[in-house]
Amino acid sequence: MHTVAILALDQVIPFELTTPIEVFGRTRLPxxxxxxxxxVCAAAPTVDAGAFTIQAHWGLDALAQADTIIVPGRADPSVPVPEAVLAALRRAAAGGTRIASICAGAFDLAATGLLDGARATTHWIGAARLARLYPAVEVDPDVLYVDNGQFLTSAGAAAGLDLCLHLIRRDLGSAVAADAARLSVMALEREGGQAQFIVHDTPPAPKGSILEPVMRWLADNLDRELSLDDIAARAGMSTRSLNRHFREQTGTSPLQWLHRTRVRQAQHLLEATGHPxxxxxxxxxxxxxxxxxxRFKRVVGTSPQAYRNSFRGAA
Incomplete structure (x- = not known):
């Protein structure tokens, strides 16, 4: 029988701890x-999970005896991981144990150095921070999970369920994984990645900026096919000057800003209307x-119709 060890640290997020317990614990062979x-393994017998306290029956030594280790996220991933935990994860990895993180658990896994040189993901809100803290890790904020073979990472808490089902399919095949998905009332595969959940807000110009009028004009004329020359003429600038001011004040070019604004407006229309x-x-x-x-699929990671199916409220 395959052994799954779930690492419980203080401040562990309850849902991310209980999801793998539930999914793997209820999976059945044909x-x-x-x-x-x-x-459930921990450095101490008692773990503070915020809403409740966990009594862990296994210590860190049990990690090396597991076939798979799950590292759930913690409420504050900036809190340093105890060195004993990092050492236990490294020993288990050296013995060939598969290790997967859920959401912000990627920060704890990255702290071991085991993700250096590898592609990984985490919740999109924390992706930039993960990349900044661990520059040796190639962070992809657009996917639900990343499978590197021995080391796997998932995005938000719900994506942890996607990852668990993926592991079951790897271990036991699609039929067993499909049964586990049905028990969880979950699709075995979700269309698109976590890019569709990212709010693609466009950076505003500073108050009183010379760009404010032209950005308002752009927002009011999204239905027009506008070129860089059109925008520059409206702003009363050369295209070179316009590009410079946009990059200085928004960090992006005029056309990139326009495309992001259009995509955000399209998301709103798909969510709030039934327009074709x-x-x-x-x-x-x-x-x-x-x-x-x-353009929409390139930015959001899924088609407009699939986005609408996922995010449009009931009529």
Whole structure:
């Protein structure tokens, strides 16, 4: 039987701790036998999980005896990981144990150095911080999870469930994983990555900036096909001067700012209206619905219709 050890640290996020316990604990083989042995491991017998206290029956030594270790996120990932925990994870990895993190658990896994030189993900809100703290890790903020073979990372808490189902499919095949997904009332695979959950806000110009009027004009004319020359003429600047001012004050170019604004408006229309995709494409300045779909998928990571299915409120 495959043993899954779930590492519990103080401030562990309860949902991220209980999700793998529930998913792996309820997975059954075709003959009805349990597929996994689940153990909660900790450095101390008692762990503070905020809403409740956990009594861990296994210590850190049990990590090296597991086939898979799950590292859930903590409420404050900036709190240093105890050196004994880092050493235990490194020993387990040296013995070939598979290690997966959920959400901010990527910070704790990265602290071991085991993710150096590898691609990884975490919740999109913390992705930039993870990349800044651990520059040797290639952080991808757009995906639900990353599988590097021995080391895996997932995005937010819900993506931890995607990762658990992926591990079950790796271990036992699609049929067993599909049964586990049904028990969790969850699709075995979700369309798109976490890019669709990112709020693509456009940086505003500082109050009183010479760009304020032209940015308001752009926001009011999203339905027009505008070129860089059109924007420069409206601003009364050369294209070179316009680019310079935009980069200094927003960190992006005029056309990139315009495209991001259009995508954000398209997201709003997909969420709040029943307008056909073709109409929304025209409303946000794309003469071709095909060009709109391509741009939207490049930025958001999924199609406009799939985004609407996921995020539009009930009529």
């Amino acid at each position: 003959d009805g036998r349990p597929a996994y042995r689940v153990r 995709v073709e109409r929304i494409a025209a409303q946000v300045g794309y003469g071709s619905p095909t060009a709109f779909r391509e």
